[in-house]
Amino acid sequence: MIPLKRLGAILTASATLMSLGSVAKAQSTDPDRWLTPTMIDARASMFMPSLNYLTFQHMDQMFATRAVTKGTETWELPEKPMSLDGDYTILGETYDLEGALERTQANALLVLKDGAIVYEHYRNGSGPDTRFLTFSVAKSYTSTLIGFALEDGLIDSLDDKVTKYLPEMEGSGYDGPTVRDVLRMRSGVDWEEHYEFGSETQLTQVHDNSLVAYRYRWCDYAANESKPGAHAPDAAFNYATLDTSVLGCIVERVTGRTGAEYMSEKLWQPMGAEYDAYWIMDGPENVGREFFGAGLASTARDHARFGQMFLQDGMANGKQVVPAAWVREATVPDDGYEPTEPGSPVGYQYQWWTDARSDVFMALGLHHQFIRVDPTNRIVIVKISHTTEPVGRDQENEELFAQITARLTQ
Incomplete structure (x- = not known):
């Protein structure tokens, strides 16, 4: 595959991309609508710092998508408002709550305590019905789909090799690791997850070719281009969105359905x-797949339901939805797997981040998206952000969360 340069080269390539037969036929009513220079430009520009507060709210206008449809019965979360007013200290500076949310570039904050909504606030034109793209928060959902497939008997064992379910991965970097290895981001595949959009990093090349230009799928890259890395499977943690894409493709293969259908x-x-x-897609409808590693758009309330369900060992709306054994296995670190490396404050289980100092576990996303589940204090915090930087501002958010928790537990 020839990697695309950033925006200028992407736009130059658009005419060629529109001539690719398998892609050009994707939309029967308007085959080129996702491949116009304007749309490619929009996808390439979605992280623009001055506008990402808005683009993160409207990804369905830039990407082909698949709906995850709700049912007829809603899990009604009780509302028991509590004041979170007061001073907050963020990196040594003092703010009121609104100032703290501005300082941490929040679009939304929703807090559950004992299963009830105690605080809910939306900013920057968003609201309860806004479906925000929360990037790698999606990984925890994809992991849950693997749990369902295991419970349904469609996956025999997490210790099966990836190639048992995706034989096209033979000869690739995924010829060797097990499903469990991939869940733990210990596949051993050669992958560098550097968020330097505008550069020539491996992640940027796949991002540009797949998500931006719709040239190939993430799993195409895994099957055709991935290679073994320096470490054997299970030997070392290496965060890789490519791993999660492979998990999603396993779900598709064993269920015979799209990820969106199975999730619904x-x-x-x-x-x-x-x-x-x-889900945003890595191509138009008839060739694209859900971007399983970072492509789910949901409301803050439904993210909160997901977090509360995991806090309740898989119970939601009065019934067992996710097997309790899977919740524990996916979120409680095994001996030797936490922290992710010596001295790190975090661990990683099955596509959930864990806190090496407590029983907190989290779904985290690029640009500082959080579903933070605190079993000891019975608190779920959903925070949806639009930070200028894609990573690197975890401390200020942890300080905010700690002070919210203190107000709710004093």
Whole structure:
């Protein structure tokens, strides 16, 4: 595959991309609508710092999508408002709550305590029905789909090799690791997850070719271009969005359905989601796949339901939705797997981040998106942000969360 340069080269390539037969036929009503220079430009520019507060709210206008449809019954979360007013200290500076949210570039903050909404606030034109793209928060959902497939007997064992379910991965970097290795981001595949959009990093090349230009799928890259890395499978943690894409393709293969369909049937409807969600795609409808590693758009309330369900060992809306054994296995670190490396404050289980100092576990996304589950204090915090930097501002958010927790538990 020839990697695309950033914006200028992407736009130059658009005429060629529109001539590719398998892609050009993607939309029967308007085959080129996702491949115009304007649309390619929009996808390339989605992280623009001055506008990402808005683009993160409207990804369905830039990407082909698949809907995760809700059911007829909604899990009604009780509302018991509590004041979170007061001073907050963020990196040594003092703010009121609104100032702290501005300082941490929040679009939304929703807090559950004991299963009830105690605080809910939306900013920058968003609201309860806004479906935000929350990037790698999606990984925790994709992991849950693997759990369902295991429970349904469609995956025999997490210790099966990836190639048992995706034989096209033979000869690639994924010829060797098990499903469990991939869940733990210990596939051993050669991958560098550097968020330097505008550069020539490996992640940027796949991002540009797949998500921006719709030239190939993430799993195409895994099957055709991935190679073994310096470490054997299970030997070392290496965060890789490519791993999660492979998990999603396993779900597709063993269920014979799209990820969105399976998620709707097994999770979204039984959980009692209030709104449809959607996955952004790495290509138009007839060739694209859900971007399983970072492409789910949902409301803050439905993210909160997902977090509360995991806090309740898989119970939602009065019924067991996710097997309790899977919740524990996915979120409680095994001996030797936490922290991710010596001295790190975090661990990683099955596509959930863990806190090496407590029983907190989190779904985290680029540009500082959080579903933070605190079993000891019975608190779920959903924070949706639009930070200028893609990573690197975890401390200020942890300080905010600690002070919110203190107010709710004093």
